[in-house]
Amino acid sequence: MKTPIEEAKAIVNRHALAPTSTQVPLSEADGLRLAADVTATEPMPAFDNSAMDGYAVWLPDDAAETDTLTLPVIGEAQAGIPFEGRVEAGQAVKISTGAVVPDGAERVIRIEDTDEGNEAVQLHDTGRPQDNIRFEGEEVEVGDPVADAGEPITPPLVGRLASFGVARVPVYEPPTVAVLNTGNELVDVDADLQPGEIRNSNRYLLSSLMRETGAELGPVESVPDRWDDTVAAIDRAADAADMVLITGGVSVGPHDHVKGAAEEVGFERQFWKVRQKPGKPLFFATRDDTLLFGLPGNPFSAAINAVYYAQPLVRRGLGHPQPEGQAVPARMETPHERRKSKRAKFMLVRIEAMEKGTAILNVVQKQRSHMLSGLHESDGFVLAPVGKDRFEPSDELEMTCFPWAD
Incomplete structure (x- = not known):
């Protein structure tokens, strides 16, 4: 009896892969998903710093009364080498972009608005208070959220995590998926076709679908339509993977061995045949925590079943906020x-x-x-x-x- 599609979907979802987490070095986190919220342990910026090359100044009270103003330069602040003293009223410190703004300075004058002097500097534009200063914590304060669990680790997020000193990242471990394709007629993509042979597009199609979803590929094998080979291949794949996708061999022909072979190695049938088109002869079974999808051999049928049933399980196991897709x-x-x-x-x-x-x-x-x-x-x-x-x-x-x- 064919299972209604709503019931089949519910059965599959009841056997969802349990998310598991680990920590990996930041350099290996690309493309994975965060398994925990990340909050800031330090402010960003970490200190008041200059947004421009120029001069950090404390203008005297009468600065607004003059068209040009000349101030003594009492030192220099470089990126990574702060000025150790304090700026008093009517003084300037030469400063580089990113350098710590010295105590007492209340604005930074762009170098373009000066005569670039070393002992003394003439200001052509005095600007406004707080000009060109990036203030401590103005982007992120300690305790602010940086990223949420389930977020994909993108290049911008890698950069943010690095800026906060996150050397090891909590991530969801990608489920391992094995891809098996049955059929005596299957040959690889570079083969010269003989009568009756077809190229094994399902091998590449399903492998790509699983990688695209974030899974790690386990065994990928082509299996001839023989009982012993099918039994052995399913058993090997189940030992090595969280999920097994196997195409072909799930109908009622004399060479369709997948259902029986899966049960031979301990899989329990959850359903076979779904009231859907395409992909009616879908077989779903479980062995402990390992899931097996017996997919039709026709490529569109195999692909749409993988998209509708298998991909959401992988996404859920990776903490994806939209496991069913957009x-x-x-x-x-x-x-x-x-x-x-x-x-x-x-x-x-x-x-x-x-x-x-x-x-x-x-x-x-x-x-x-x-x-x-x-x-x-x-x-x-x-x-x-x-x-x-x-x-x-x-x-x-x-x-x-x-x-x-x-």
Whole structure:
């Protein structure tokens, strides 16, 4: 009996991968996600410093009465080498960008507004109090939030963490996913095809999907349609991975061994066959904490099942705030009809325009289960429910965006 798609999704989600965390050096954190909030342990900037090359000054009270003003230069403040004294009224200290503003100085005059003197400096523009000073804590004060758990560690965040002295970063450990492809007909991408052979696109497609989601790839194997080979490959993959994706061999033919082989090595069937199109013969099983998806061999069927069921589990295991992917309100540009609405259907769509936050969609062509053209040309999918066979432009829809689509 085929499982309704809502029930299948709920069963998969009940077996979500438990997030686990570790700490890694900052230099190895790119692309991972924070497993804990980060707060500032020191202010940013850490001290009052100059935003310009110029002169740190305390202007005398009568400065506004003169067109030009000459002050004695009593020293220099360089970046990393502070001036040790104090600036008194009517004095100047030559200062570099980023250098500590000396005690007593109440503004920095740009070097362009001076005669660049060394013993004494003539000011052509006296500016205003606090000009060109970056004040301690003006960006971040001690205890302020720096980043939240679940955030992706992007290059800007790496820079921020470095600026606060975060040498080791709490991150979610990426789940390990094994990718197995069954079929005597499969050959690698660089092979010269013989009659009856096909190139193993699923190997690259699913591996790319999992890497794109943030998973770490475990074993990636091509498995012939033989019982012993299928049993051994599934057992090896399950020992090495948190999740196993295996394509082909999940139907009812004499050479479809995946379901039986998985159960032979201890997997417990959770469901087989879902009331959906494409990808009806989806098999989902568990062994302890390891999950196994038996995906159809047709590439669109395999991919959409991985996107809908497997990718959200990986994202959830990585603490992603939107594990199901980005959803946007949408409507069709023109009416669309589909045949045979007895199953839920993943309809591939392309965004033609955006109107006040609503995506205006057209259904892409070539959506049959063996075709990759539609997947390549689409921006996401609309999940058409059972019984819904016509879509009007007035219907309020929800589109799930593919993460790789612009």
